[in-house]
Amino acid sequence: MLPIEPDEYLSETLRAAGMLSVRRGCDTGMCGLCTVLVDGTPILSCSTLSARTDGHTVHTLEGMQEEASEFTKYLTEQGAEQCGFCAPGFILTVLAMKRELQTPTEEAIRRYLNGNLCRCTGYMGQMRTVRRYMGLPEPEVD
């Protein structure tokens, strides 16, 4: 049980508890850096009250090392990790997406990931990584 203030947000609580993979980015709900999984669903911890998650299971990247390491192999293979600041939120979203999307398509993947901003990669490396990880064929190049 963690002590919390009534108006404390989950990102603050988790960081105070040492879960430093939970990044503070825009703090306005736009960038997806602070993504964590609540009962398997990706949510913004900067916009979720800690009190609201009472009785629910919260996963940060620290608790998903095994699943994450499988994906990060693809990530490094494609040179898509770059500075890594957005990586924890991005990785958790991809892991949730793999569980959720029964028949992933390029469009469905792009839609799912459009809440994760990255200022380094230009997204091409990330998309190559996700395509391979999800078992999608490479797009044809003219």
Place this chain on the structure above:
Amino acid sequence: MFSFQDYAAPATVEEALALLDKSRKNRILGGTAWLRMSNLKLHTGIDLKNLGLNSIYEQDGALQIGACCTLRQAETDPLLCGYCGGLVADGIFNIVGVQFRAVAQVGASVFARYGFSDLLPSLLACGASVRLAKAGMMPLEDFLNRPFFRDILLEILLPAQNGIGRSACLRNSAGDFALLNGAVYLDHADCRIAVGARPQCAALARNAGEFVLQNRGSLPVDVLAERAVLLASEELKFGSNMRGSEDYRREMCNVLMRRMLRPLLGKEEGH
């Protein structure tokens, strides 16, 4: 920054109402994604999470959406995805990202009457009603036209109907608020056209809807759509903000209406 001293998650609607009425500094929390951007200093934040308002279900063909359902729930719910060709669900997926939509709540978007809401045009076009704890049932349009009052939104009700619908929005960039959004519902007896982010709260273009109803079949699809588009942009009020001027919005309203109306009218005629 937004703050409050006490957090309460009442077990009944009566308890929640009593807490709300106790002080003007007590407020229903909603999803807190938008509220947190304010500088409000509240006494008690009231969370409705224990009131069982987080499901979407069908009753006699009508759909009932609990006020605490998240936008993500609404976007992925099979019932809503099949309702009027996915009119409500389609209006949602453009809103920021899945993580944001898993936090933001349907009821908060409706009760707060956000001008930028992408959900309100779709609900208005569907002919939705709202059920409030104190004021009871009323059409969503009436609710939006009333001055703000303190109450608790319990459910949004979508009538049983078999028409088709389409929603659309214009954004300066993905993830930004819409600079204009809209939705159209069409069946044999009704045509409801709603436009939002004007930047005021969404409203119905009644004259344009009436015109489509009276002239469908007698005018070619393109002419019918063109005239309805002009009527809609004439009867609705537009305003200016940092995303677009009044004139720009009026012009863009024509574009948005065309994008929604033409395919719907064409589909109806079997094109």
